[in-house]
Amino acid sequence: MVQMLPIVMDMLIRPETHKVMSTVSADGQPHSIVCGSLIVIDPETIAVGKVNMYTTCKNLETNRKVEFLAWLGREAYGIQAEAVGRITEGPILEKMNQHLNKMNMFAYELWAFRVCSVYDEGVGELAGTRII
Amino acid sequence: MVNIPANVIELMNKEGTVKALVTSSKKGMPHAIIAGTIMSPAPNTMVIGEVLMKVSSKNLKENEEAAFLITSGTEAYEINCKVKARLDKGPELDGMNKVLETMHMHAAAIWIFTVEAVFDQSASPKAGTKLA
Numbered sequence: 001m002v003q004m005l006p007i008v009m010d011m012l013i014r015p016e017t018h019k020v021m022s023t024v025s026a027d028g029q030p031h032s033i034v035c036g037s038l039i040v041i042d043p044e045t046i047a048v049g050k051v052n053m054y055t056t057c058k059n060l061e062t063n064r065k066v067e068f069l070a071w072l073g074r075e076a077y078g079i080q081a082e083a084v085g086r087i088t089e090g091p092i093l094e095k096m097n098q099h100l101n102k103m104n105m106f107a108y109e110l111w112a113f114r115v116c117s118v119y120d121e122g123v124g125e126l127a128g129t130r131i132i
Numbered sequence: 133m134v135n136i137p138a139n140v141i142e143l144m145n146k147e148g149t150v151k152a153l154v155t156s157s158k159k160g161m162p163h164a165i166i167a168g169t170i171m172s173p174a175p176n177t178m179v180i181g182e183v184l185m186k187v188s189s190k191n192l193k194e195n196e197e198a199a200f201l202i203t204s205g206t207e208a209y210e211i212n213c214k215v216k217a218r219l220d221k222g223p224e225l226d227g228m229n230k231v232l233e234t235m236h237m238h239a240a241a242i243w244i245f246t247v248e249a250v251f252d253q254s255a256s257p258k259a260g261t262k263l264a
Contacts, residue, residue, distance in 0.1 A: 020201060022154050022162035030154040030162050032201040033253060034208050052259040055251075069152070069164045080161065103255075121165065127184045 001114055002132045003043035008077050008118055011070045012040050020069045021048060023059035031055050035068065037100055037107060041092060044115050046081060049096045049107030057111075066113055069121060076121040077131075081113035133246050134264040135175035140209045140250060144172060144202050152201040153180055155191035163187050169228065169239065170200060176247050178213050181228045181239030189243075192218075198245060201253065208253040209263070213245035 004012075011017050021035040033056055037049030046068060050057065060066070064083040069076065087093055087110040096107055118132040136144075143149055151170040156162050165188055169181035178200055182189055192198060196215035201208065219225055220241040228239050250264040 018150060018166075020152055020164050022164045024156040024160045024162045027197075028156055028158075028160070028195050029197045029212060030156040030164075030199045032152060032154040032162075032164050032199060032210065034201070034203050034255070036255065052255075052257075054260045063160045065159075065161045067162045067164060069166070071166060076166065078163070105255075128186050 017072045022067045026062040046113045047110040074123040078119040078121040080117045081115050084114045149204040154199040155188045158194040178245040182241040206255040210251045210253045212249040216244045216246045
């Protein structure tokens with residue numbers, strides 16, 4: 001388990017940042033979704049609201065490895081993580097739904113992910129460098 | 133092999149559209165990159181110029197299944213593909229590098245993919261619908 005740097009967490013929580021979450025099916029087919037319902041619980045944990053996410057959830061049942069890619073302009077970070085469970089009640093889910101309510105969306109639960117590693121994926125020679 | 137619908141190609145070619153390539157390692161770790169060199173030269177074909185792309189290229193050599201995520205605003209599509217070829221010389225690569233030269237970039241090769249399926253991934257109840 002690793003801790004995200006403040007600069008990476010800031011990239012994840014800023015509303016104007018682009019965020020994509022990727023999973024892989026049991027037979028090796030990668031799948032990505034635009035991820036608007038993402039929150040950082042603490043430097044080691046990311047949570048995503050289950051809004052639609054049918055293929056993603058199916059993939060997570062057989063393969064818990066995920067990657068979050070967050071970018072703005074030429075700066076980008078890839079965060080490799082592993083699903084650790086679902087959150088079906090409590091203040092974190094309520095906070096998520098307050099956020100989603102503004103977009104007329106609702107999450108019945110959250111998926112929680114433990115961060116495993118972080119890579120610089122910005123435009124430049126450092127692309128692909130592991131930073132944590 | 134299937135054809136990408138015209139509205140998806142139109143979105144792909146629009147200025148400001150975000151295009152990502154998603155691959156998976158043989159161990160099932162997903163990896164997404166944002167790339168400006170993603171395009172569709174024919175409705176059943178996707179290509180990307182190999183600019184950096186170290187992890188993606190390694191993954192594509194191990195696992196030929198890939199996906200492209202095309203998104204703008206709340207509209208998004210996923211194009212599932214399989215590797216057809218990697219060209220490290222020839223007129224296709226020369227043509228791409230002429231374009232990339234203006235951005236001070238260089239592609240070592242072109243990856244060519246056949247399109248296997250297209251899904252609506254928009255932030256709406258249609259998310260996950262197979263289009264082709």
